[in-house]
Amino acid sequence: MQTTEERQRHPWLAKLHIDGPLLLGLIALSCVSLFVIYSAGGQDLGLVQRQVIRMGISFGVLFIVAQIAPDTFRTYAFPVYIAGLLMLVAVMFFGVTGKGAQRWLDIGVTRIQPSEIMKLAVPIMLAWYCARNPLPIRFLQVLGGLLLVIAPTLLIAQQPDLGTSVLVASSGIFALFLAGMSWRLVFAGIVALGASLPVFWFFLLREYQRQRVLTFLNPESDPLGSGYHIIQSKIAIGSGGFEGKGWLQGTQSQLEFLPERHTDFIFSVFSEEFGFIGVVALLALYGFVIFRGMLLSIRAQSNFQRILGGSITLTFFIYVLVNIGMVSGVLPVVGVPLPLISYGGTSMVTMMAGFGIIMGIATHRRLAISQST
Amino acid sequence: MKKRVPIRNHQAESALFGRRAIVSLSIVAIVFLGLLANLYQLQVTSFQEFQTRSNSNRIVVLPVAPNRGLIYDRNGSLLADNTPVYSLEVSPAEVNNIADTIERLVALLSLPEDTADTFYVRLNQPRRFPQVTLFDNLNEQQVALFVSAQHQFPGINIEGRLQRFYPHRDLLTHTLGYVGRINQQDVTRLREQELYAQYAATRTIGKLGIERYYENILHGEVGYQTVEVNNRGRVVRTLDFNPPTPGKDIHLEIDIGYQKVARHQLRGRRGAIIVLDANTGGVLAMYSNPGYDPNLFVGGISSNEYRELLNNSANPLINRATQGRYPPASTIKPHLGLLGLHLGVITADSTVWDPGWYQLEGVERRFRDWRQQGHGWVDITKAIAESCNTYYYDLSFKLGIDNISSFMSEMGFGERTGIDITEESTALMPDRGWKRARYNEPWYQGETLSVGIGQSFWTVTPLQLATSTSIIATEGRRLQPRLLHGIGEQNAIEYSEIIEKPPLVISDSAHWQTIKNAMRATITDVRGTARMAFINAPYTAAGKTGTAQVVALSDETDERPETEDVIERFRDNATYVGYAPAEYPEIVVAIAIENVGGGGRNAAPVSRALMDYYFADDAGRTAILQAIADEEVDANN
DSSP, X not given: XXXXXXXXXXXXXXXXXXXXXXXXXXXXXHXXXXXXXXXXXXXXXXXXXXXXXHHHHHHHHHHHHHHSOHHHHHHHHHHHHXXXXXXXXXXXXXXEEETTEEEEEEOSSOEEOHHHHHHHHHHXXXXXXHHTXXXXXXXXXXXXXXXXXXXXXXXXXXXXXXXXXXXXXXXXXXXXXXXXXXXXXHHHHHHHHHHHHHHIIIIISOHHHHHHHHHHXXXXXXXXXXXXXXXXXXXXXXXXTTTOSOTTOXXXXXXXXXXXXXXXXXXXXXXXXXXXHXXXXXXXXXXXXXXXXXXXXXXXSSHHHHHHHHHXXXXXXXXXXXXXXXXXXXXXXXXXXXXXXXXXXXXXXXXXXXXXXXXXXXXXXXXXHXXXX | OXXXXXXXXHHHHHHHHHHHHHHHHHHHHHHHHHHHHHHHIIIIITHHHHHHHHHHHHEEXXXXXXXXXXXXXXXXXXXXXXXXXXXXXXOGGGOSOHHHHHHHHHHHHTOOTTHHHHHHHHHHSOOSSSSEEEESOOOHHHHHHHHHHGGGOTTEEEEEEEEEEOTTGXXXXXXXXXXXEOOHHHHHHHHHTTOGGGGTTOOEEEOSHHHHHTHHHHHEEOEEEEEEEOTTOOEEEEEEEEOOEEOOOEEESOOHHHHHHHHHHHTTSOEEEEEEETTTOBEEEEEEESOOOTHHHHTXXXXXXXXXXXXXXXXXXXXXXXXXXXXXXXXXXXXXXXHHHHHTSSOSSOOEEESSEEEOTTOOOEEEOSSTTOOXXXXXXXHHHTTOHHHHHHHHHHHHHHHHHHHXXXXXXXXXXOOSSSOOOOOBOOOHHHHHHHHSOOOOHHHHHHXXXXXXXOBBOHHHHHHHHHHHHTTSXXXXXXXXXXXXXXXXXXXXXXXXXXXXXXXXXXXXXXXXXXXXXXXXXXXXXXXXXXTTXXXXXXXXXXXXXXXXXXXXXXXXXXXXXXXXXXXXXXXXXXXXXXXXXXXXEEEEETTSOOHHHHTHHHHHHHHHHHHSOHHHHHHHHHHHXXXXXXXXX
C-alpha cells in the first residue's frame, strides 16, 4: 500500500532509483557537515570548497551505484571478496606506508586502499553467503561466515587500522545476526569475545593502541600527553552546555585547543557550538537515516538484499557510535570519522556507495514488481 | 534469483529478518539514548566544571610591568630615562633548530659576535619568562630587516618595551647605579620580601646606587591584563585591563653642573669628590673616577666587557666617594684640634716648639715633620694653616688613642654615614679593641702619633671627610648626607626631610671659631697650604689640605714603597676638605685623589673649581660648563 503511494508521489525519483527520504537525510547531514567544517577549519572557505567537491563526487557515486541492479553485486560477491583479500595480503608485503600504517597499494596510476573496498566487499560477500540457504542460518554456516569475517579483519587490524577493522568486522557480524544466527550463539559469541579480550590485549594490540586504551580508562593520568586529546574534547563538549556557544564561537575549537578539529574530533566542535540541543538533533538525524535504511532493507525482496542493506545500515550506525563514543570519552580512541560530517573523502565515497546499494535495493525491486504485474 | 530455489518459506524468512531488524533498531535506539545520557552528563550536569576548564584553557591573566620612575637632578635635568627599545626574543619551545636559527639571525642582522654566546648562557640559566632575549637593542634598520624575513624564523619575535637609559653615561654611574636583569638572587630576595608578584612582568631591577636604594619607589605596582589565548599561548584578544601604577619619579640633590666640573677636575686621575649642602646634608655632587657606562649593564653586560671592568687596575666599579678608604692625612687636623680644645689639652694660644721632629720619651725613633727645618713655635692656628705635624704628634700623645677614637666616632669616622645608597664603607677608626681583635697586639703609643697626623690604621671615605668637616662648618650640626631631594612629579614634588643626629656639643662653643679661623688661615695665611689655590677667590673659603703616604686601597699589596721610586702607584694621595663662605658656610667639599702628590697643589685647586662654580651666577656657570665642554671636545678630537 505504502509502496504504491510513494511511487505515485515521486515517480521520477523512483525512476532515478533514488529514495527521497534517505536522500534528504544524507543531504541534511552534508549541510551540517559544511557548517561545522567551516567553523572547525578556522573559517577556511577553501576547506569547505574541497569538501563540497568530495560530496559532489560521493553523491555521484551514490547515484551511479543506485542504478546497478542489486543482483549484480551478488554475482560478483565472491570474486570481489577474494580479490580484496588478496590485495590486503599484497598490502602486507608491498603496501605503501603513511601516517604510521601500511594501508595503501600503489598500482601505478593511483594508490588504492583495499581495506576501503572490504567495507563493501565483506557485507556483500556475507549477504550472499548467508542468503544461499534458507534462513535462519545454521551453526556450521555461522562458523564459516565468521571465518570470512575474521580473515579480512585481522589483515586490516595488523596494518594497523583498528577503526576500519572494527567496521569491517561489524558489517560481517551484523550480516550473520540479521541472517538469524541463533540467540544462543549470539550470547556465546559475546561471552567468547569478552574472554578473548586478554588475548587481544597481549597479542593483537600494538603498544600505541594499548596506550590509547589506558588513556581512555584514565585520561587525567597524562593530561598533556596521550590524555590531552580526549580531555580537550570532553572540555569542548561539556563547555558547550545546553544551548552551545554558538556557531563559530566555540573557544576550544576556534583557539585550537581541540586536536583533529575538522576530522575525527568534529563532533566535539559541533557539541561545543550547538550544545545538547544540537547533539539531540544530530543524533535524531542519524537515527532517521538508520531507521530509513533498515526500513528499506526490511522491504527488500530477497534475503540477500535484506541482509546486505541491513548490514550496511548497521555499519553506518557503528561509525556514529564509535566516533561519538570516542570523542565523548566512553570508548577508546579509534580512528573512525563521524560519518558524512568529518572532513575527508575516502570513507565518504565508500559510505555513499553503500547508501547507493540500499537505494538500488529499494527502487529496483519496485520496478521489478511493477514490471511483473 | 530464481536458480535452485528449494522449498522455502519466504514469509517466515522475511519475518525472521524483520524481527532481527527490529531488534537491531531497538539496540540502535538504546545505544543512542546511552550516548545522549553521557552527553547530557557532560553538557548539562557537569557543564559548570567544563565551562571553568574551558575558560582556564583560554583565559590567561598576564602581568603588565609598570613604567619605572624617572630620576632628575635638583634642577630638573633628566638623569635616568626610559626609552623604547626593540629586542629580539626567542621562544625556544617554538624553534625547531635553535643553533641554525641563531646563526642565521646573527648573519642577517649583523649582530655582534658574542651575541650567540651570551644567548646560550641565558638559555641555560633558569628563566622567568618563556622567551629568551637574543639581542636587546635593535636599530630601526635591523627591525625592518627582521620584519621582512620574519616568516623564515618561527618562534622569533621582536618585542618593544621601555628600557632604562642613562643619558649622562659615566658622569653619574656610582651615584645612580643602574638596573640590570633580575637574576636568581633577586628572585629569592623578592620572594622573601613578598614582593615577587609585583615583579611578575618586570625584567630589570635596581642593582646599585640610587636605582637600588629607591627600588621600591621607582618600580611601581604591577598591572594585569586578562587575555584570551590560543593553544600556543598567543594572545588573541584582550578581555580586561587593569593598568599598572607607574613608579614615582625621584629628584636628587645632585646638580649635574657640579658633576661635570668634578669629572673635569678628576680627568685622568683616580679619586673622588663630594660636595655637600652644609645646611641640609644634601649631596650636591658625588663623583668617583674612573667610572663606566652604566648602560652596559641594563641589557645584560657581556662577560668580556664585565671582565674588563673587573680586572681594570683602576677599579672603576668602586664608588670611591663612599667605598674608597683613604688615610685622611692632615685633613683631620681641624677635628683633632677641636678635640684638644674641647678637652682642654690645648688652648687657642698654647704653643709647641717644632724643631722638625718629635720624639717620644725613651724612644729612639724621631717622628718627622714634613718641613725638615721645622715650624718653630706653633699654636693651633698655625698648626692647621701650615699643617704642622710636630704639633699634632704632641697633641695626639696628650689626647691618647681612646679619646681620639671615641671623639672621631662621634664625628662619624669608622661608621656609615647613612647616605641613601647601599655601597658605603665604614672605613676604619682604630682603637685598642680593634687592634687587639685584628692583630692580637696592644696599642702602641707610636701608633697614636701616626693617627694624630691621619696615617697609620685610620682610613676614611671622602664622604666621611665631608660630613665631619660639615660638622665643623656648622658648629656641631650632624646632618645625614642625603642624595634624595624629593619624590613625585616635577610640579608636585614631596621634598624629603633633613635627617639630623643630636648636635655635637663642645665644652666651649668659642672653640668652633678657633678651628674655623685656622681653616680660614689655610687659605689666607702667607704660608697657608691652600693659599695658592684660592688666590683672588671672590668668596671666603676655609679648608684643610692633606697629603697621605699611600696605603693601597685594598689590603693585598704589602710592599713598601721605596721612597725615591716614583712608581705612580706609590706617589702620595692628595686630600682636601673645605667649606665656603667661611662666615656662613653653604657648601662643604671633600676631595681625595690617588697618587698625585701633595694635597695643597693637587686637591685644593679642585675645591677652588667647585666653589667657583657654586658662587658663579647663571651666566658664569654656563660659561664654565661651556669651557669644559669645549675642552672635552678638543680632548676627544
